[in-house]
Each structure stands twice: as structure tokens, then as C-alpha cells.
Amino acid sequence: MNIIVCIKQVPDTSEVRIDPETNTIVREGVPSIINPFDENAIEEALLLREQHGGKVTVISMGPPQAEAALRESLAMGADEAILVSDRCFAASDTLATSYVLSTAIRAIGEYDLIFCGKQAFDGDTAQVPPGIAEQLGIPQITFTIGLEVDGRKVRGRRMLESEFEVVEVRMPALVSVVKQINEPRRPGIKAKLAAKKKEVTIWDSACMDIEPCLCGLDGSPTRVVRTFAPTREIKGEKFEGEPAECAAAVIDRLIGQKII
Amino acid sequence: MAIYIDEPKCIGCEACIPACPYAAIDMVDGIAKFNENCTGCGACAYACPTGAIVLEMARKGEVDTSEYSGLWVVGEITPEGKLHGVTTELLGEGRKLAAELDTTVSVVLIGHHIGELAKTAAGYGADRVFVVDHPTLERYRTQPYTNVLTGLINKHKPEIVLIGATPMGRDLASRVAARIKAGLTADCTELTINPETKLLEQTRPAFGGNVMATILCEFTRPQMATVRPKVMAPQPFDQSHEAEIIDIPVDIDERAIATKIIEIIKDDSGSDVNLTEADIIVSGGRGLGGPEHFALIRELAETLGAAVGASRATVDAGWIPATHQVGQTGKTVHPKLYVACGISGAVQHLAGMSSSDCIVAINKDPDAPIFNVAHYGIVGDLFEVVPAMIAAFKERRGD
Structure with a gap:
């Protein structure tokens, strides 16, 4: 089975802040990680390979330093890693990103399954996986919390608002996974060292059949015009002391404001 | 967007015919031809094995934005057959935005046996209701819903399309946007019309809620956005508000649908888990110490008429199913009241609940970060x- 996993290198969001003076995102000194949902995507691909054999290729679109995330996926056990990187991809929105990734996937050739994390931790859009599936013209199973493969059939258990839905599609298909689907393996020192010696293939736009007007700024119908820090001016009231009194005071305030 | 048949490539296999939801393809002398029903939805292009059906995408600057008008809401129907709360919220918000643009609000309802809901949608503010009713559409599936919605958008050219940022909306919106090459902004929490440019300003949280971003779709139409449930306010239901109801005939072949629904599994934890729809949520964290103590959370939730939420730690520990999880790796919620019990307030949890209207936090540690976002901390x-709290509420209520 040929499996492709799409991953993204993201800043560790818990440390990203807005500079209040310039209203721009402060990225300096913020460590980069593999998008946590993508670790589950890699893990699910590796589990399937263990059961059914085949090859796991991990791809990422990003700047040259995203190679570090790909090396980590090699350390986890992926067979091949491709960094899709070109200056003309910069500032791509979700549509342009899914265009570039789907074009790269076509260039890889034959595939049975594509895995993605349900969304990236920085953008939180969840728009790229369906965008890729659409541009490849294949079915998708999004928000997947459990997966079974039987011949060419793929059954995914999707996590919806108040229920789970089991759906079946035929390969080739794209599956986006939620955090709860598995526990990603943590590579040991040996695997990490071995991954350092492996090759990460780098593709620029010339390596693929890319139309420049469909990627980067030109290919992005959306544009961020302003970023700012959220207003979180909460003047909270804090109660300490006798639990019954504190509880009653809060209940009274909630009733008083007609919240309950 | 344009669609055409590259005739020399057509082998007359008829694979496109069952794929078309609008019965828009005829075979003429062994070659596929579009008839006047064609909406350009593109469903056939994916079914064609020889690439004879070509979807031509518009490029930036090639879209005549003046051709597009009206605000659309894509309706969502709950498993119980009711209009989803987010649909009524979007109709309410849509009315405000449409007033700024001096235009109308339409809603698209896709499903089966949904005729009654058209009146409900009208009462919540729709001027026009498109009803697409077919047995194959009874439950949401990516492909037929994408085809139907794309077809309607291509034909009627709305200026703005709003969709709930629910699992359905997020599965569908991106697929449609990718097909018609429209700009789509995810999970918006604020929408405004720029008074000068008349463009839709779409504001959303990013980086786990640490950053807000305002996004425009200047050159493409429709301007599409998914909107977080519970953020916008519905209008009061007005039975006298009437809408034009338009039935859209479709002809969908079940065999042409790639996705089969095998099973629906209800959450069996015995408490309401539709967190995104809940007005009040009571959540438990690691401070509970064990799964058995969720009974206390459930008791407070029942007393207040609330849904039960949970922190990631409790879900990871297997104390409660993942459907209850609030936070960046779980659900993003925006209730009127959020009661956090024994939750320290890790950033990833705060990202999922800090926009709640009122937050009550109960924690042993006076320095727990949850107190930074709490309106009332104990x-x-x-x-x-x-x-x-249970006793005090029951006493005030006179039980």
C-alpha cells in the first residue's frame, strides 16, 4: 500500500503572541514542532504499513527549515520525505496550499491513501485536507477517530458533534485524523540519529507541474489584512474561604445576571 | 468557472450520466452533451475516465464581481431533523449584513423530508429558501452535498456564502471553495461589511486564540466563511416573515456516491454532549481524581441544565469519551456559561473555551491559569x- 502523509511544521502555539506595539505576530524564539494532529496522521500511516505492508511517504510544504519536521517523521519510521519548498509558494492560503500539495501528490504518482491531521495548530482552519481531496478528485473521510482497511475499502469512524458516524469509501481516498485516533510513537535517540543520515528530497516548483498563478499570493483568494491581540479584559471576582459561602455568592451573581 | 466537453476525448461510456445531480447530460450520437439543466457543478468531470470533461477555473481578477449578489446561508439539519442552531444564528447575522448591502438573505436546505423546515428558516429571517429534497441527501455526505451546493452557487451567484463551522460545514465548505476557486475563511467569530468597499470583513482567532486575524476575499466570489456556532445571535422567530420557497429538482444516483454510511453510533455516556450547541457547559478536569467523580460534574450539569465537558487530561486518561473534550484538540465552545471544575487552564484548553460569555472556575490552586480568564473564581x-453550588441553586429555585 502506498501511503502519503501531509504534515506541517508549526510554531508551538502556546508561545505565540502579538506584539502590542506593531500588531504583528512575534515568532522570534518560538520553537517549531510537527503539527500535533499530523503526528497522529504519521502514526496511523505507520500502523497501516505494519499491518498491510507498503511505503509511507511524508510531504510538507514550507520553508527550508521545515526539513526538521520531515526528519522527525523519518525518525518515527516513514520511508521517504519530500519537502515542497519554493519562494513562490510563500503566503499561500488554504486553497493555494492544497493546490501545491495536490500537485506534489500527483508528481509522487501512485497512492492508495493520503493522511492529514484534521487541522494545523497555528491556522486551525481544517480546510487543507478537503481542499487536497477535491483537487485530486478523491473521496475524503474527515475528523477520523478510528480506521479499518479491508482490501480496497476504507472504513472510518468520524467524530461529529454528538455522535460517531462510520463511513466507507474506496481507495484512493484522503483521511484526516483527530488526536484521539492513536498515540504517536516517540522515536529513540538511535532512530533520530539514523534519520539525520537519510535524505530529504526537496522539490521546487520546477520539479512539479505547477502553475505559478495558482500558488502563493497570486493563487490565494483570501488575504489577511489585519492581525491583533484578542481583547481579554476580564476583571474577575475571586472568592476564597468557606466553600458554602463562596458557592452561594457565585450562584447569586449568576442568577442576578440571569445567566442561570 | 466554465465547463465543456472535449469531444474527441469522449468515448461515450456514459459514466458522467449517473454522476450528474441535475440530469443535465444527454448522449447525442454517442457523445456527451450538456443540456440547459447544467449548473457547472463539476460532478461529471470527476466521473469521466478520459478527462473529456474540462472544468476551467477562473483566475484572480477574472471574476466579474458585479455579477454576484445576495447573502446565502447553507442550512444544517440536526440528526433529529431540526434546523441546527448555527443556521438560525447565521440567518440572524446574515440579516444584519444583508441590510448593510441592501440585499436579501437566502438559505439552502439540503436533506430529505425537510419541507417543513423552510417555514422555520423563513421565520428566522430567510427571504428565499432553496429546498433540495432527495432520499440520497437524507444524511450529509461530502460528494452529493458538494455537487448540489456548487451547482446552486454557480447558477445563482451569491455574493456571500456563510456556513456553520460544524463538522459538516467544515467538511463541505472547503470542498466547495476548492471546486469553484473561491476564498474561504474558517471559523469566523466576527463578520462586518466594510462601509466603503462593501467587502465582507471576516475575523477569526488563530494560533490557538492568541491572535485575531481579519481576512478579505477581494477578487473572487462568493466570499465564503464558516462561522463558529454560538457566537452570532439569532433573530426572534417571526411567524409572519414569509419567504419565497424554491424547490430544486435533483436526480442523484445512489450508485454514483462514493461514500456509504455504515453506522451511526450515539454517545452512550448518558449525558448531553452536543457541546457546541449548549448554553451552559460544566466541565471536569484532572482535579476530579478519577472517572467515578464525573458523577458530581453530571449532577451540577443536570441541576443547571448543562452539557458535560472535559479537559484533555481526563479524556486521555479514559475517564470520559473524547466527544466531551473541550480545547484545541477537542471542541471549541462558546456557551453563555462555562463552569470549569478542577481544570488548571492549559493554553490548549483555554483556546477552546475562553470566548465563553461567562466563565466560573473552581480550583484548589489560587495561581491556576484558569483564574485569568474566569469572571468568577472560587x-x-x-x-x-x-x-x-448545587445546594445553593436548588435553594434559590425553591426546590
């Missing part, structure tokens, strides 16, 4: 505070 043992 420093104390939740096993004492929560029962006292």
Missing part, C-alpha cells in the same frame, strides 16, 4: 464547592 476543593 479557590477551594471542588468536592466541597460543587455540592454547595
